[in-house]
Amino acid sequence: MIRGEHLGKAFGSCQVLEDVSFQIAQGQIVGVYGASGIGKSTLAKILCGVLRPDTGQVYLDGELICSARTKYRREKGIQIQMVYQQPYASLDHSQKIIDGFYELIRYHRLAPNKALARERIGTLMEEVGLSMEIVNHLPHQISGGEAQRIAIAKCLLFAPRLLILDEATSMLDVSTQANVIALVKRAMLSRGGSILLISHDKELVEHLCDQIYVFDDKKLRIKERIEP
Amino acid sequence: MVLEYDSGQITAGLARSRRTLVDRAAFSLEEGRTLALIGETGSGKTMIAMSILGLLPSNVTMEGGQVLFLGQELTGRRTLRSLLGVELVYIPQNGLEFLDPSRTVRRHLYDSLKKLGLRGKALERTALEKLAAVGFPDPGQVIGKYPFQLSGGMAQRVTIALAACSRARLLIADEPTNGLDHQAKVRFMALLEEQFPEAAKLVITHDIAVAKLCQTTLVLCGGRMMERGPSAALLARPRHPYTKALIGALVENGMQETPVLRPQNGPCPFFRRCPEAAPSCVPARQQAGDAQWWCSRS
Numbered sequence: 001m002i003r004g005e006h007l008g009k010a011f012g013s014c015q016v017l018e019d020v021s022f023q024i025a026q027g028q029i030v031g032v033y034g035a036s037g038i039g040k041s042t043l044a045k046i047l048c049g050v051l052r053p054d055t056g057q058v059y060l061d062g063e064l065i066c067s068a069r070t071k072y073r074r075e076k077g078i079q080i081q082m083v084y085q086q087p088y089a090s091l092d093h094s095q096k097i098i099d100g101f102y103e104l105i106r107y108h109r110l111a112p113n114k115a116l117a118r119e120r121i122g123t124l125m126e127e128v129g130l131s132m133e134i135v136n137h138l139p140h141q142i143s144g145g146e147a148q149r150i151a152i153a154k155c156l157l158f159a160p161r162l163l164i165l166d167e168a169t170s171m172l173d174v175s176t177q178a179n180v181i182a183l184v185k186r187a188m189l190s191r192g193g194s195i196l197l198i199s200h201d202k203e204l205v206e207h208l209c210d211q212i213y214v215f216d217d218k219k220l221r222i223k224e225r226i227e228p
Numbered sequence: 229m230v231l232e233y234d235s236g237q238i239t240a241g242l243a244r245s246r247r248t249l250v251d252r253a254a255f256s257l258e259e260g261r262t263l264a265l266i267g268e269t270g271s272g273k274t275m276i277a278m279s280i281l282g283l284l285p286s287n288v289t290m291e292g293g294q295v296l297f298l299g300q301e302l303t304g305r306r307t308l309r310s311l312l313g314v315e316l317v318y319i320p321q322n323g324l325e326f327l328d329p330s331r332t333v334r335r336h337l338y339d340s341l342k343k344l345g346l347r348g349k350a351l352e353r354t355a356l357e358k359l360a361a362v363g364f365p366d367p368g369q370v371i372g373k374y375p376f377q378l379s380g381g382m383a384q385r386v387t388i389a390l391a392a393c394s395r396a397r398l399l400i401a402d403e404p405t406n407g408l409d410h411q412a413k414v415r416f417m418a419l420l421e422e423q424f425p426e427a428a429k430l431v432i433t434h435d436i437a438v439a440k441l442c443q444t445t446l447v448l449c450g451g452r453m454m455e456r457g458p459s460a461a462l463l464a465r466p467r468h469p470y471t472k473a474l475i476g477a478l479v480e481n482g483m484q485e486t487p488v489l490r491p492q493n494g495p496c497p498f499f500r501r502c503p504e505a506a507p508s509c510v511p512a513r514q515q516a517g518d519a520q521w522w523c524s525r526s
Contacts, residue, residue: 032453034410129487141270173268173434175486178477182485200409203479 001026001194002047002080002162007056009042011059016042020056022213029195031205034215040198044166047196049077060161078108081155086168087147090154091139097150098135104157124153127187129179145176149183156187163188164196169204181208214218229301229342230398230428231257232282249275250451257398257428258355262421264431264439264459266474267448269365273432273456275451280430282308292388297398314343314374317391318425319401319420323383327375333359333386336369342395360390362419377455381412388419396427404431405438417441425512434464436478447471452511457519468521469505469513470498496523 007020016039024030032040045051047058049065049072057067060079066072084090092100101121102114111117123131128149132140142150148168155163163184169177188195199205205212238250250272257263265273278284280295295302297316302308312318318392320326327336346354358420359367362385375383384404391399401420405413418439420429431442439445445459447470455468466472476484486501491498494512510524 052358144294145269173474175268175474175477176438178483179487181483201479207479 001061002028003059005056006057007041007046007053007058008056009046009051017046018054024194024196026161026192026194028191028210029189029197029204029208031199031209031212033199033202033205033212035200036138036190036222038215040200041166044082044164044196044198045081046209047162047164048082048140049074049080078158079160079161080164082164082166083148083155083161083168084169087128087144087171088139090151092206093139093145096136097142101135101154101157104154107138108158110157120157121153122160127156128153128183145172148172148176149178150189152180152184159191160193160195162186162194164198166198167200168202170199209226229256229427230297231292231348231430232296232299233276234277234294235272235276235293238272238279238290238293240285241287241289248451250279252353253446253448253451253453255446255456257430259397259428260426261444262429262442264442265432266436266439266445266450267454268434268474270450272451273434273448275404276448277318277402277430277432280398280400281312281316288336296354296492303365304454313340313344314394315397317394317396317399319387319391319404321403321406322330322380323387324375324380325387326385326387327378329375332372332374333378336386336390337371337393340390344393344395354393358392359386360391361423362386362389363415384408385419388416388423391456392423396424399424399427401429402432403434404443405433405435409463410437413438414441433474436474442512447474452497453522454462454498455519455521457517457521461519466525467519467526468498469502471521473501473503510511 002024004020004022007017008151009017019044034040042051052066053068055068057190058065060076063076064070065077086105098121102117105111111120121135122132125135130146130149134146139147165184169180172180184195197205197209234254235250235252235258237248239246239248253272253276255263261297267273273458277291284290286432334355337358338351341351341354355371356367359370364385366372378386405416406417410451431438433439439459440461440463445462447468449454449470454460454470463475466475473486475481477486488500490505492501494505495509499505499509504525506525511522512524514521514523
């Protein structure tokens with residue numbers, strides 16, 4: 001489904017990714033682990049179009065979505081969504097949660113009117129296990145676990161083919177982490193989507209993933225694939 | 229006894245109501261002992277720390293509670309201000325965010341050392357000693373750096389060095405190991421013990437692995453005490469269903485979910501999600517040896 005070939009990225013003189021190739025099949029949970037600062041998030045940002053690779057290319061269903069020479073294809077790349085480490089990172093602190101949803105729906109024309117948009121938000125809230133009351137709050141009025149569920153709901157709005165969890169549960173307590181992971185699995189795998197789990201927690205990655213990639217100590221490449 | 233704490237009721241004023249954040253949580257802490265406060269987000273851990281430090285938000289009040297530090301009540305901002313950073317020391321969650329971005333590590337350390345009465349050349353010498361003590365092999369390289377030039381782990385070590393520039397009797401560390409890998413967590417806790425062997429230490433964490441490294445653990449849920457006891461026994465053989473749920477959610481135990489099982493609230497904050505709950509539930513205190521738990525079902 002998603003294929004990265006010979007990806008490379010440097011920041012100034014610091015080479016972070018070099019000749020990174022990988023594949024994520026439909027319905028799979030794929031894990032990437034390695035120490036902090038080794039380039040895991042750089043890879044995620046390339047897949048989402050936040051960064052452009054210096055070398056290599058990324059394909060989704062055989063179609064090129066980005067390369068060193070071509071611009072990121074947003075209309076296709078929107079099917080790759082990412083949940084960040086900081087639960088509040090994707091929420092605007094001055095905006096009620098529901099207004100953040102409306103803004104996304106309006107911008108991407110995901111619903112023809114406000115009533116249908118509200119209905120869509122309601123379905124998503126149910127899917128992530130939150131009550132509709134919570135969307136009338138400001139971000140600082142909800143807990144970290146609730147904020148992370150909202151971030152997931154915002155990603156699910158686009159019915160993504162791939163959901164990237166970039167250390168998305170490392171700030172959460174164990175029970176919230178277990179609940180969030182379970183909901184992501186339900187929401188993504190039931191509709192044939194895939195999950196890319198990026199973490200420094202080897203145990204978590206080994207427990208959850210069908211396939212694991214490891215960054216080597218040269219910070220340069222994904223070198224190993226361990227069958228569970 | 230370094231700290232005798234009774235929260236009474238800590239409540240937050242909302243637009244049209246008041247919400248209880250912590251309800252009758254009480255504990256004490258002796259010299260050299262480490263207590264872990266664990267629980268999910270929103271269980272009241274940070275509010276307890278803030279109430280000790282006198283830093284509760286303006287809409288939050290503590291009623292009927294008492295904080296005794298070395299037998300003296302911590303009342304009045306002046307008493308607290310004279311103790312903060314000297315005998316009562318706080319280690320924050322995110323070292324990088326905590327440090328002032330416009331000031332070098334040297335300026336941060338000098339400020340804390342001046343509070344101890346150090347002046348002149350003694351300032352630089354002691355600052356370098358403190359940085360070396362927290363594991364910087366070349367403190368001269370680090371002392372002139374700004375926070376943005378440090379990694380997360382380095383910044384966290386600088387905050388410990390800052391805390392070490394005190395005569396800490398009570399140390400409060402709020403989620404100090406968040407985002408660190410397991411090895412870094414173990415190193416951090418060992419460093420805390422090494423730098424502050426005499427101080428009473430209150431470690432606020434949601435990380436069971438960190439709680440295991442503390443002598444005693446107090447488990448909180450919805451602002452109420454669920455279970456308390458020596459960490460090794462409590463985490464190996466939890467008695468309260470809530471503690472069991474926390475342990476069951478660990479990766480090594482299969483990351484079991486704790487879904488909402490019933491619509492109505494009950495006498496215990498865990499009632500809606502508790503697999504063992506019944507209409508006859510009473511959150512009465514049970515005791516066996518050093519262990520205490522608040523549940524009639526277990």
